[in-house]
Amino acid sequence: MFLGLAGLGALGIAFGARAQAIIGDVAGSGLGGLLPGGDRFRIYSITGTYPAIAPTAYRLKVSGLVERPATFTLADLEAMPRTKLARDFQCVTGWRVPDVHWEGVRLSDLLDSVGLRPEASALSFESYDGADTESLTLDQARLPDVLVAYRMLGAPVTTEHGGPVRLYVAPMFGYKSLKWLSAIRVVDQVEPGFWEQNGYPVNGWADGSTGLTDPRAS
Numbered sequence: 001m002f003l004g005l006a007g008l009g010a011l012g013i014a015f016g017a018r019a020q021a022i023i024g025d026v027a028g029s030g031l032g033g034l035l036p037g038g039d040r041f042r043i044y045s046i047t048g049t050y051p052a053i054a055p056t057a058y059r060l061k062v063s064g065l066v067e068r069p070a071t072f073t074l075a076d077l078e079a080m081p082r083t084k085l086a087r088d089f090q091c092v093t094g095w096r097v098p099d100v101h102w103e104g105v106r107l108s109d110l111l112d113s114v115g116l117r118p119e120a121s122a123l124s125f126e127s128y129d130g131a132d133t134e135s136l137t138l139d140q141a142r143l144p145d146v147l148v149a150y151r152m153l154g155a156p157v158t159t160e161h162g163g164p165v166r167l168y169v170a171p172m173f174g175y176k177s178l179k180w181l182s183a184i185r186v187v188d189q190v191e192p193g194f195w196e197q198n199g200y201p202v203n204g205w206a207d208g209s210t211g212l213t214d215p216r217a218s
């Protein structure tokens, strides 16, 4: 279904119609380049609502092909080694926010803490919104700039940005950074997530290798 995608440039057209309908309420949804007045986040929610999760009520369940299934509180995550990084945040629809600061636990560190079984080869992510799902291969999940993030923009991740805890996959387009992260299942093969079922590439590299246009190049 991605035949002819490379080189199209007009991302909104290249992607699946359903995905485009979902993001279609974003003004001028970036067909062909950066939006005027860029450099700011658009807030996305598939469901149209933001799940409100008190920091003390937050839980992250890690299950599947792991040695020690576990449930993490926010305090548990904050007590683990902290990784900080700053990157540009890029949505495939053409907006980009430069130099966004993030803090959280490396997904790799979290996986080490539960231990993986030999058959483990991919991860499936679930959201408190009950709608968004995501996937990564184990190799992608192990990259040093993939975080289970609890701080963003110099403050706790806000509800609208997916707080208390969201995924942040720095090398990929924004749709891989699932908000309101509720569960991680370790599985034996990639299960394409919500955006992928609606036409986005499973491997959402933001470096041009997906055949998608990097907003910086527009």
Ligand SMILES: Nc1nc2c(c(=O)[nH]1)N[C@H]1C(S)=C(S)[C@@H](COP(=O)(O)O)O[C@H]1N2
Pocket: 041, 042, 043, 044, 045, 046, 047, 090, 091, 092, 127, 129, 132, 160, 161, 162, 173, 174, 175, 176, 177, 178, 179, 180
């Ligand atoms: N749960 C959930 N996570 C999500 C989305 C969503 O609709 N729901 N949208 C994705 C997309 S397409 C992008 S570009 C980013 C946007 O992040 P922001 O809403 O914090 O700007 O969130 C990603 N994570």
Ligand SMILES: [Mo]
Pocket: 044, 090, 091, 092, 093, 174, 175
């Ligand atoms: Mo996006």
